[in-house]
Amino acid sequence: MRVVVTGAAGFIGSHVAEALAGAGHEVLAVDAPARSLAPEAARRRWAGLAEVPGVTPIETDLAEDDLAKLGEADTVVHLAGRPGIRSSWGAGRAVVRRDNVLATRRLLAACAERRPRVVVASSSSVYGSAGHRPHREDDPLAPASPYAESKAEVERLTRCAVRDGLPAVVLRYFSVYGPRQRPDMAFHRFVEAALDGRPLPVFGDGRGSRSFTHVRDVVRATVAAAETDLPPGVAINIGGTDPVPVRAAIGLITGALGVEARTHSEDPVAGDAERTWADTGRAARLLGWRAEIGLADGLRDQIAWHRSLRAEGAR
Numbered sequence: 001m002r003v004v005v006t007g008a009a010g011f012i013g014s015h016v017a018e019a020l021a022g023a024g025h026e027v028l029a030v031d032a033p034a035r036s037l038a039p040e041a042a043r044r045r046w047a048g049l050a051e052v053p054g055v056t057p058i059e060t061d062l063a064e065d066d067l068a069k070l071g072e073a074d075t076v077v078h079l080a081g082r083p084g085i086r087s088s089w090g091a092g093r094a095v096v097r098r099d100n101v102l103a104t105r106r107l108l109a110a111c112a113e114r115r116p117r118v119v120v121a122s123s124s125s126v127y128g129s130a131g132h133r134p135h136r137e138d139d140p141l142a143p144a145s146p147y148a149e150s151k152a153e154v155e156r157l158t159r160c161a162v163r164d165g166l167p168a169v170v171l172r173y174f175s176v177y178g179p180r181q182r183p184d185m186a187f188h189r190f191v192e193a194a195l196d197g198r199p200l201p202v203f204g205d206g207r208g209s210r211s212f213t214h215v216r217d218v219v220r221a222t223v224a225a226a227e228t229d230l231p232p233g234v235a236i237n238i239g240g241t242d243p244v245p246v247r248a249a250i251g252l253i254t255g256a257l258g259v260e261a262r263t264h265s266e267d268p269v270a271g272d273a274e275r276t277w278a279d280t281g282r283a284a285r286l287l288g289w290r291a292e293i294g295l296a297d298g299l300r301d302q303i304a305w306h307r308s309l310r311a312e313g314a315r
């Protein structure tokens with residue numbers, strides 16, 4: 001199968017592109033690393049992808065460049081975009097409109113004629129905060145930040161394309177972590193601080209909780225979606241654990257590193273959910289997927305990656 005992976009220089013996209021190539025697919029990797037929230041890390045992953053057999057990297061800005069070629073694939077896995085709630089406020093609002101909404105609108109238009117299977121990345125943030133039960137995919141959306149609003153709009157655009165005959169589906173990822181995690185994300189910041197001997201920077205009081213999901217589990221779900229005929233327009237939660245308090249995750253990190261759990265509190269991020277919680281029944285039914293990697297094991301995996309980066313002098 002010829003598969004386009006957008007956002008292939010990204011944290012999740014680089015793993016997905018490698019896994020699809022490893023499964024024998026011909027992968028066209030698409031990214032514009034300069035558009036990344038962390039361009040240096042993106043350029044490093046992009047250079048790494050060029051070495052992977054079966055992957056052809058093509059630098060393309062989805063918001064500007066000609067995308068006609070991308071619509072000729074059998075499957076398009078659309079992971080490109082500007083992630084992150086914090087950076088989406090202020091000037092970030094225009095960035096998420098461009099790299100999430102406009103980029104997706106253009107990509108879907110490029111797919112309109114040949115109608116490849118399309119898998120679109122969305123986010124748990126479209127739900128807002130969870131109450132006393134996990135979020136199900138048919139729950140009403142309550143986006144509370146420009147980022148979450150942009151993802152809700154990406155989903156709406158996808159549903160419109162489905163009405164026009166495109167076999168597209170949406171995966172809602174929940175707090176992904178593991179090797180290559182973006183430098184702005186909590187676990188990345190925690191591990192780096194702990195390895196430096198600094199207090200860990202915690203937004204707010206650290207009482208919030210998350211359905212954390214290891215990137216290898218996310219890759220398995222995404223590859224399964226890329227290889228399966230799913231009901232067009234369906235949204236599927238891809239979430240790992242039941243909600244784990246951020247403070248408990250900090251305990252696991254500092255415990256694994258054998259350091260004292262010293263933290264300092266930073267202002268809470270507006271629009272950040274107090275709790276995310278994934279109901280994954282639909283993922284189990286449609287993809288035969290459930291998360292397999294527990295948080296303690298997964299964090300050890302991420303810590304080993306941070307150590308390897310330091311050993312290479314590439315932090």
Ligand SMILES: NC(=O)c1ccc[n+]([C@@H]2O[C@H](COP(=O)([O-])OP(=O)(O)OC[C@H]3O[C@@H](n4cnc5c(N)ncnc54)[C@H](O)[C@@H]3O)[C@@H](O)[C@H]2O)c1
Pocket residue numbers: 006007008009010011012013030031032033034035036037042060061062063078079080081082083084098099103121122123124172173174175176177182
């Ligand atoms: N990491 C998570 O926890 C998480 C959770 C929910 C949803 N998501 C979504 O999953 C996707 C991947 O997330 P990630 O953490 O790997 O992010 P990432 O920033 O590491 O990867 C996104 C990639 O998209 C590229 N990109 C941005 N704008 C582009 C454009 N106009 N044209 C081409 N490429 C462009 C960037 O250069 C970057 O390499 C994103 O859509 C994100 O919103 C991620």
